[in-house]
Amino acid sequence: MSLSPPFKDAYKLYEKEAKIEQLRLVVGQSPFLLLGNYAAGLTVLIGSWQTVDRPTLVGWFAALVAFSTLRALLARRFIPGQVDPEAVSRWERRVLASTLISGVLWGSAGHLLYLHGMLDHDFFLAVPIIGMGAAAVTAHSYHQFAYPLFFIPAVTPLVLNLAQETDITANIISLATPIYFLMMYLLSQRIYRASHAAVLCGFANQHLATHDYLTGIANRRAFHEALEREWARGSRSGKPLSLIIADIDDFKHCNDTFGHSTGDEVLRTVASAIQHRVRKGVDTPARIGGEEFAVVLSETDLTDACQIAEDMRLRTHAATSVAATGIPATTISLGVACMTPDAGTSPNLLFERADQALYQAKLEGKDRVVADRRTEQVD
Incomplete structure (x- = not known):
């Protein structure tokens, strides 16, 4: 069904409203991301306590906890009904920047806490890092760019370190991980497109209920x-x-x-x-x-x-x-x-x-x- 010109304009208008709603969906995951970061970070802390340099380990864990907490507190300030459409871009940049920083923190674990030659420890370290990357697909797929901004910096240091090992298992993991996350990325894009279309249609249906289809003004x-x-x-x-x-x-x-x-x-x-x-x-x-x-x-x-x-x-x-x-x-x-x-x-x-x-x-x-x-x- 083709849209009359007023309704084409309405779709353009609701693009901003749809972006606000999708930002709300991303920000709404903050409590779960906070708990997930706490749990995964604590797992790394306990599991690496006997093997990794403790000041480095504690410093990394403290940075993760501090940033995750700050991120959750800032997310509480995002109230969709009170967000000026002109401020959407500013909020979008904040959300994407915090997502990138979170990915960098997890990537730093794959660099700072990685011990070459100690594959038992390194395979253990890979579990929470790859697990967080996989879990993030549900939290970050409501924005087109959020998921890659997280998983690329999060897993790249780990993959590069595993690729340098002489162990065949480590090499296979280093090759399989990018393929796995490519599949996760494609999945996240499908989720994004479906959610964007659903949100946009929701606003369009509200518009149809209160506006004249032919002229675009109120009915x-x-x-x-x-x-x-x-x-x-x-x-x-x-x-x-x-x-x-x-x-x-x-x-x-x-x-x-x-x-x-x-x-x-x-x-x-x-x-x-x-x-x-x-x-x-x-x-x-x-x-x-x-x-x-x-x-x-x-x-x-x-x-x-x-x-x-x-x-x-x-x-x-x-x-x-x-x-x-x-x-x-x-x-x-x-x-x-x-x-x-x-x-x-x-x-x-x-x-x-x-x-x-x-x-x-x-x-x-x-x-x-x-x-x-x-x-x-x-x-």
Whole structure:
């Protein structure tokens, strides 16, 4: 199924949201990584106590514990709902840097704690290092680059040391380990692609539930939710709430004359003209019927609402021209109403007044803005 242009833009928008969610999944593994590092590090400490230089061993273990603890504490500061999309790259760099450092710490074990010629010890040392590399595939596969940033520095020193041994078993392990981790890397990429697609589809489904597929603006369900929400907000703040209802003039004639594909393009053009004039993240433009649109204007009085409606009407004129765009010249009629919400009254009254004003605009000849001039206060 091909996506309409608004939904292609939505997918681009949700790429950042998907990245935040996938960072959350990576960061969410921090408690398990902390316990895993503690357990594997303690295993190395106890198993190497009698063979490795103790100051070196204790220093390595202390560095591992300190960094793993710091990493877990920093991860607790990552709260997805409070992360500014513009700060995503900064958090991403932190996550990747901490993953790389963790890999380097485990790689240093394969260098500092490795004892040439003592294969019993070296094979023992290989178990937690390779084990951590394998276990990391579940923790780091939610980001495209996290897993290789961990396992490459973690296993490379061990593999190089084993390759220098004269023992055939050590040589086989040094050859098999890169192949094994190549398979793990390919698996991690499959996990990443599947998780990324799932997260992106989740956001897209949320978008589909609240947005009109053709125009990309809010649908009727989202409009009513916004109207109820802003009505409740206005009843607490005492600020006015305005509503614009717009209807494309003679839209049936446009469909019958130019075809439904042209009609769809007209709908998208009008939606764009309406959306251009509203405050992003504050007002709610919506398609609430076939050729009918509505805009919820938070904390906006009647004068400003009428000016916004007039700008929408003029922008629609400018955006539709057979000669310039191939779209038939299109006009819209708009009804505007404003009230100061009251907790004991339904926002349906505001909708009815704006709808009546729209009806009056149609009666007066279309292509105009008509405002409901009754008191802005609830009776």
